[in-house]
Amino acid sequence: MKAAAVQNNKFVIKNIPKPMLDEYGYGAIIKVEGCGLCGSDIVKLKQNLVQDGSVLGHEVVGEIVEINSNTPFNIGDRVVLGHHVPCFYCQYCLDGSYSMCRHFKSTNIIPGGFSEYIYVSEEHLNNTVFNANLSLTSIEASFTEPLACCIRAVKRARIFDNANNLIVGLGSIGILMGEALKAYGYKVFGCDLIEDRVNLSQKFGFDRSFLIQNEEETIKEMKKIAPLGFDTIFLTAGASSSLEFALKTARDGAKIVVFSSIKNDNGFKNNDIYYRELTVMSSYSSSPVDLEDALNLIEEGRVKTEGISVVYSLENINEALNDTVSNKIMKAFIKI
Numbered sequence: 001m002k003a004a005a006v007q008n009n010k011f012v013i014k015n016i017p018k019p020m021l022d023e024y025g026y027g028a029i030i031k032v033e034g035c036g037l038c039g040s041d042i043v044k045l046k047q048n049l050v051q052d053g054s055v056l057g058h059e060v061v062g063e064i065v066e067i068n069s070n071t072p073f074n075i076g077d078r079v080v081l082g083h084h085v086p087c088f089y090c091q092y093c094l095d096g097s098y099s100m101c102r103h104f105k106s107t108n109i110i111p112g113g114f115s116e117y118i119y120v121s122e123e124h125l126n127n128t129v130f131n132a133n134l135s136l137t138s139i140e141a142s143f144t145e146p147l148a149c150c151i152r153a154v155k156r157a158r159i160f161d162n163a164n165n166l167i168v169g170l171g172s173i174g175i176l177m178g179e180a181l182k183a184y185g186y187k188v189f190g191c192d193l194i195e196d197r198v199n200l201s202q203k204f205g206f207d208r209s210f211l212i213q214n215e216e217e218t219i220k221e222m223k224k225i226a227p228l229g230f231d232t233i234f235l236t237a238g239a240s241s242s243l244e245f246a247l248k249t250a251r252d253g254a255k256i257v258v259f260s261s262i263k264n265d266n267g268f269k270n271n272d273i274y275y276r277e278l279t280v281m282s283s284y285s286s287s288p289v290d291l292e293d294a295l296n297l298i299e300e301g302r303v304k305t306e307g308i309s310v311v312y313s314l315e316n317i318n319e320a321l322n323d324t325v326s327n328k329i330m331k332a333f334i335k336i
């Protein structure tokens with residue numbers, strides 16, 4: 001079968017063996033309809049975090065074509081999924097840190113979503129695979145996993161009613177985060193350096209988004225909405241300057257939710273956190289219940305995804321990669 005494998009910080013299209021159900025016993029083979037290209041895939045590829053030959057991609061939508069399982073799934077089911085499965089009984093899981101569970105980290109789909117077929121285990125079928133409504137487009141369905149990650153961040157932040165929440169970075173994840181906040185009834189403000197993204201966020205129901213041209217001026221404008229500063233700040237941008245910006249726009253006592261990888265790891269300032277009683281926290285990946293919540297929100301039309309992704313074929317996955325990295329597009333969907 002065809003797959004896009006990592007090689008020298010790029011993708012190469014290769015013919016690799018199709019996963020066979022016989023090899024694994026229980027589980028299912030899914031024919032991949034398409035798979036979103038996630039920011040985390042790009043970080044893994046660009047920063048040599050995976051070995052050459054690895055197949056990335058986890059925002060999968062597809063159809064079960066072979067199955068040997070005690071679950072109610074059948075051949076022909078259209079599904080979306082999460083690629084990692086928590087154990088539910090370790091110290092991490094009991095504390096709600098499902099994505100820190102060692103079992104979670106050791107489980108995965110085989111070989112990865114940028115291929116024609118994947119294998120999912122019985123454990124996946126039991127916990128992180130969900131039937132997706134046939135009326136959803138492939139792209140809509142593929143947003144289940146990234147939206148689930150945002151939903152988990154919103155839940156973890158324990159936001160109070162009427163809080164002023166700011167999203168720093170309005171790429172695809174920033175937009176989804178805003179939609180997740182809105183779906184749960186919270187106020188949401190956004191900011192970005194790119195005008196198109198600021199405008200797009202308004203179409204997705206943000207209460208207001210700011211184009212950062214002159215930082216001081218922007219902060220002045222923001223103070224009109226949140227005179228003391230924002231109560232919660234979600235960092236969905238990859239630039240280290242966003243850390244400074246968060247400190248400038250946070251109210252004393254605010255929560256800062258870290259939701260992106262930053263190349264130059266400068267860290268936060270100890271004394272800002274201490275004297276201003278800031279809570280700096282993160283949310284990484286999603287749990288099974290968040291996946292289910294995400295799919296429901298998409299199916300109910302409460303989270304919309306139209307206009308976020310651009311479709312590329314598997315053969316053109318490097319173009320998708322380059323266009324995403326250069327901010328030409330917000331997100332790529334790889335049609336398999």
Ligand SMILES: [Zn+2]
Nearest residue numbers: 038059145146
């Ligand atoms: Zn993802």
Ligand SMILES: [Zn+2]
Nearest residue numbers: 087090093101
């Ligand atoms: Zn666990």
